[in-house]
Amino acid sequence: MSTFQLEFVSPEKLLLSRPVEMAVIPAAEGEMGVLPGHSPMIVALRGGVITVTEAGQVSERLFVAGGFAEVTPSRVTILADEATPVAQLSKADAERRVAKCEKAYDEAAGEATPEKRDAAMARLLAARAMLAAAEAA
Incomplete structure (x- = not known):
């Protein structure tokens, strides 16, 4: 399956930077699935969980309190106000x-x-x- 580069940054550090198959992000307008080739856009994030899929399975679940995401056909950059792995x-x-x-x-x-x-x-x-x-x- 094709992938896109996901960069996930919080104020403290770079949390994630790798190719993924899909990401579901809590956009201000509602949950938004992102796949390779997605139309370019910048969206505000509300508090919620970002789910990352790799090799056909959910590999990461991270809570964000808000922020922004920049989506391009080959990359998604998430700038989170606060981020915590759901398990923590x-x-x-x-x-x-x-x-x-x-x-x-x-x-x-x-x-x-x-x-x-x-x-x-x-x-x-x-x-x-x-x-x-x-x-x-």
Whole structure:
């Protein structure tokens, strides 16, 4: 099967750089499957799990809290705000993050600027996606 180059970068380090068959990414508009030859685009990422397929099997599952992905026919570059292998997620940590984000959202609800509310909601949704991934792991 044909492949494309996947580059996955977090603020701390390069997490992955190798040819893969397919990647499913949590685009802001919904889950997006990427195969070799995909149309070029840049998409925002929401909190969710990136699934990488190699040799016909899922080889990696990484949680991202957000970021961007640049897709070309031969390469996908993911710039993640935060990335953690799903196997390393802690349900207790995710529950604490959800509680913290819910409190921050409640405080932002009284703010006059919609941008602050939207940012707080995005963090809350990412925390809930982290909890769902931790529970499913």
